[in-house]
Amino acid sequence: MNVSIADASVRPDAVPAPSTPLLELRGIAKSFPGVRALDDVSLPIWPGEIHMLVGENGAGKSSLMKILCGAYRADQGEIYHHGKRVEINSPADARNFGIAVIFQEFSLVPYLSVAQNIFLGREFVGRLPGTIDRKRIDAEAKRVLTSLGSNIDPGMPLHRLGVAHQQIVEIAKALSQNARILVMDEPTSALSSRETEHLFDMMRRLKQQGVAIVYISHRLAEVFLLGDRITVLRDGRKVGSVLPSETSPAGLVQMMVGRKVDTTYARPTHNEAGPVALEVKGLCAPSGIAGIDIEVRAGEIVGLCGLVGSGRSEVARAIFGADRRSSGEIRIFGKPLVGDVSAAARQGVGFIPENRKQQGLALIRTVGDNIVLAALENLFPKRIFRPAIARKAADAIIRKLRIVTPSSLRPAQVLSGGNQQKIVIGKWLVAGARLFLLDEPTRGIDVGAKEEIFAVIGDLVANGAAVLMIDSEQSEIVHVCDRAYVMREGRVVGHLARHELSEANILRLAMHHD
Amino acid sequence: MTTVETTAASPRFVMSGDLTQLFYRLAAIGLICVALSFLSDAFLTTNNLLNVLRQASLVFFMASGLTLVILTGKIDLSVGATVGLSACLAATVIKSTGSPWLGAVVGIGAGSLVGLANGVLVTRLRIPSFIATYGSLWIVQGITYYYMAGQTIYGFPPGFRALGSGYALGIPIPVYLMAGFLLIGGFFAKRTTYGQQIYAIGANSVAARLSGIPVNSRLVLVFIMSGAMAGLASLVFLARLNSAEGDIGESLTLPTIAAVLIGGTSLFGGIGTVSGTFFGALILTLILNGMNLLAVNANWQPPVTGAIIIFSVWLDLATSARSQASA
């Protein structure tokens, strides 16, 4: 069956496909401890086709990508290349099969030239032993770049290029290794609209040359503009593969959402909202957010939703002072907040960062040390540290939050993820925080522990604190939060009150490209 | 009131990581002493042992301040040069005013200023500490040489000299000072909020900052303290040597770093104790003392010290809890 001919009427630039896919994944499954990342996913990749891969955060897209490039090995399933069964066990294997992945962090060297970057490790040998043929490297690089429709000077040092052009170099690098399948992960997230158009021109060229492109994106406009085929993943499963002509943005959203309602996370009661704990007006920061207006009252759990890269963490960090603010007003329980993290901590703001191991905990320090870390000046106003008092405070938190550890003297690194997260939350409890900024509090935590974390958060607000919670799992937002703000591309684009709070609504606001 | 506890009550005495470290060092000291007493008759004499203690205390003064810097994950390569500068300035003041106290103020003040400069270079100019302090090492040394213009200052008041050469109850005075610093330093590190924050900064400076700790302020503080301690050490040196020359302190950097590292303080920060540094100073001095007693060419001391430094870091990397923590 030749699908592409059928939609040639819609897509004038379509390339007729052969009868076997360039690459085919069948029944791919991949699990990690506690999480089933992929379950029976089958995917054909045809040459000359732009295959869109969409799904929520955590749907399995990045696991699939990693399997394609050889970074992960599938637990089950087969891979066929030109109809022949093959194994992709390493990045070198993937390269041999012509698969190249363009990640968001480029593998480029800043102070080498464009050409040197393209041919890193594969330089053409010169006449004298040990030398390289610079002219040939430059010439070949120019050839590849030209075939992409770019006239970047191959001799230019890479660091002088902007993100968009570095991306082109990354693509050229892949092509120079005879990639026939290009996997691109959110390639337009850092590009201006003009640069995006250039990228799309390039992709159309590649299509003409028979290259297959697997394109992961949240931007529905792009998906419909460029895609020849759309595959939707949800919870590690393939929901379906459709042609753009067969569906609509709303339909796509519907396919991406629609999980069974999970009542485990439902909060038993919603409190009366108290005084305004956090008031943000016109917050802007060089980290990429602008015009943020947010309000959180005591007793509320307010969600901050959006897709990866929409600026949610940046907002939390800017409020806390971890990132520089360029303008805007912040009030904590009516009092203005100026200054950096020490000021925020003193005014009762607690920040639970996204990456608890690298940013939230001093892993080699004990549980007890970590728990009192933000409260040292509170507990010991005369600056004399009394281990007994610290231990008591730590033990109290361990009891209150039910942290599982033989004692407060164990190093924090030996605890499970859920318990580590409790330490980070507990740290701010001891410090007397009244406003908690939580960035992905349940990331990497197994189901049972998630429940406990939400119970802890519920307790926090029941006792009069306020919570602003970032969570990429929309179902959690829906069932735990009182209301939510939705962000997109550095701005708040919407607010959902309790009765409006649904996964579909969140996604619609987060993805819609007007 | 009884409560059902979900966790075991924290026992009062626990063989914590720090204690095991100290145990190993005590064992090492014991082994070295036993070995040396067999290898040389002169080792176990009172004179020699007191000498070892005195030497160790000189190293310890500088090493204690440096310990704080290394605990934060930074390094101060300029300690030796700072001692030199402080010593020469203090010497001048003592000679001209006759007041050891004034000399002390000047010496410690000079050291603190160098520390402040280092702190600013590292926190404001964001120069990696090993480069910044390497540069300040040379600058300070240059200033010292220029100031001294090749001369030697000698002949200090006997009261002052007692600081370095005197005895009390048969034990050299520097040893008492060392004990004092051990207590004060250990107290600062373990029993003040500043100390707790310093450990946290060394363990994970990002997490420390995100917990509201003013990281830059604390870094400047430890550099100042390192410089001040170097200033203090210079006074004891002056008292002991009864003279000051431009090149005092040049050969001190390596042994100071070695003492800190042998003492179990991790170069990467967050792990270590001042008492460990005490034992490190002792171990290093014993090793060097042994080499002296066995008539090994004194020129072997820097190589041995250098090798010890490399070995300590290697050991730290190979066994560190840190490598497991970086998952």
Place this chain on the structure above:
Amino acid sequence: MTDYSVIDQPAATKASILARVPGVAFMLVLLFVAFATTTPGFTTLANLSNVVVQSTILLIIALPMTLIIMTEGLDLSIGAVLTLTSIIFASVLLPTGSYALAFAASSVVGIMFGAVNGWLIAVPRIPPFVATLGTLGIAQGLCLIVTDGQSIVGLPPQLQWLYGGTILGIPVPLVMAALAYLAFHGILYHTRFGTYVPALGGNREALRQAGVNDSLVLVAVYTLGGFMAGIAAMLLTARMNSAHPTAAIGMEFDAIAAVAVGGTQFERGNGWLFGTLLGVVTIGILRNGLNLLAIPSSVQVSCVGLLVILALFVDGLRSTEE
């Protein structure tokens, strides 16, 4: 086909010419003018050629230091290794009279130290400043042990040709330095190894992904430093017509300073070989001028240090402007 490259060069058109000129060129000119106008005897041909010839030894060790710093590393031991190899060179030359043998011996020692440095940094991943601090102590100690604190004298007078002689009218050290510079230029810009050096500092992971043995390259970089020390040793010994146990102790500071002043950064693999050349000349001029003003060597060191801080400061200012 649209002209893509224009889009990403906003800075080039906006920034003034002044910002594009490297800081070291400024400093060089400034210092030259300052000394020329204030210091008698500075602008004589004899003096200036003296500066150039004296700078050659520093250049020969600053060149590999540039590469080392480009890998985000540092070699604190190179001064001591230079001293040691000079001693070895003299020690072998004295009894045998064979320059070839002496050179072989000193090169081997230099290479060994370089390889040890590289290995310690690449394999157990000991931070460069610690590893080379340790080998500094070892080399320094060996210098004193081998010579027993005495200088080695009585070397054959022909040795002096290496420093004082000329080839086709050009002083020998200059020829050697020029050859060294050309060699390093060739290595850095025309070999695979040279391509990998900035990658080690800029994105080591990318290098590994490209299938290159990054540890091997790292060891090679430091070994090259040791080897160049062996070469510089010949010039040093010829210049002093003897070998002293403390001859070049501390020269690593000048080398690092020259590299830093020349614009090579300590992070990200941004290196400029010609900048190092300019840096070496700048420091040479600074020291020479200060010498003529009878300012003691110790103070000269402080001035070099201040120069480095100034360079780093200005560098920091510029990069925040970008």
